[in-house]
Amino acid sequence: MNEKILHLLGIARRAGRLTLGNDAVIESLRRGNAKLVLLAKDLSPRTAGGVRLAAEEEGIALQALSSTMDEISMALGKRTGVVAVNDAGFASRLIALCTAQAAGTEE
Template sequence: MNEKILHLLGIARRAGRLSLGNDAAIESLRKGSTRLVLLAADLSPRTAGGVRQAAEEEGTAVASCGATMDEISMALGKRTGVVAVNDAGFAKKLLELSRAQAAGTE
């Protein structure tokens, strides 16, 4: 399942629909352009808490992508634990995949 999420993130990155990193994601949230925030499995609890709070204030969904920062780095070309998805279509599909992964189905 991680492969599907990472592949779709790569496509979204090439399409210019992602904000990568904690600061960029929070800025995107504040502008109102973020539809979904994905967090790496090994992201620090402090960073995750700050991003979750910012997303909650803006009414944006937050999900774990199940991949580590190293795996995200390999897929996107930048090491990050926070990925803001700024496209409704990509966000919908990525949220479906992350929920299916959390439920243990494919």
């Protein structure tokens, strides 16, 4: 399941539908572009807290991934622990995959 999420993130990156990095993601949230925010499991609590607060203020869904920053960097080609998905279609599919992964079911 984790591979499906990372693969879809790679496709979204190539399609230009992602914003990567803490500051860029917060800016994307403020501008109303982000539809979903994803956090790496090894992201620092301080960084995660700031992004979580910004996402809550804007009413945007936030998901913690079971992937590390290294795994995300392999899929995206850039080391980051914070990713904003700026496309509703990609966001809804990623939410479904994350939910299925958390429930332990295969989708």
